[in-house]
Amino acid sequence: MALASTTVSAAIAALSITGMKSIRDVTNVPDELDTRSLPCMFPDPENWLDAGEGTIEDETTFGTPSTRFWVVHRAYNYVWLYKEAGDGRGLKSHYSGGSTMLDAIVTAIVALDVSGVDVQSVSHTRFGLISDPSGKNFYGSFITIRCRERINA
Numbered sequence: 001m002a003l004a005s006t007t008v009s010a011a012i013a014a015l016s017i018t019g020m021k022s023i024r025d026v027t028n029v030p031d032e033l034d035t036r037s038l039p040c041m042f043p044d045p046e047n048w049l050d051a052g053e054g055t056i057e058d059e060t061t062f063g064t065p066s067t068r069f070w071v072v073h074r075a076y077n078y079v080w081l082y083k084e085a086g087d088g089r090g091l092k093s094h095y096s097g098g099s100t101m102l103d104a105i106v107t108a109i110v111a112l113d114v115s116g117v118d119v120q121s122v123s124h125t126r127f128g129l130i131s132d133p134s135g136k137n138f139y140g141s142f143i144t145i146r147c148r149e150r151i152n153a
Helices: 004-015 091-110
Strands: 038-041 053-056 071-084 117-124 128-131 137-152
Touching: 004 071, 004 137, 071 091, 091 117, 091 137
Parallel strands: none
Antiparallel strands: 038 071, 053 071, 071 137, 117 137, 128 137
């Protein structure tokens, strides 16, 4: 087993979430989005893969590196854009639909099924004003997925 962050990214992109137009993997981070692309979730272009920490899984593990099992804790950061800013009667007009979709995102992520990877927590920032990579304003959230990955080196 080896670390495979792109495999985790591809598995997240393959999630099926009602109402979500697209979930992108790390090979398809957008430079700019428009309203036809929304709602959309993609790896944070400024901080997709947070620093991780690897530790030996069991203190009684001995032997060659290929027989020692390790656990690596990492965080994957995503941007979720729901609606373009100015759409409707402001942010509060999107609370109901936005919170329903955010609940669906978290529910789908906790069920993520990747061999050797366990989702440990999912967190998100407040639902509010954020920008796409081009600086265009949208309503949405930043989502952090903390995982435990098992490897043997």
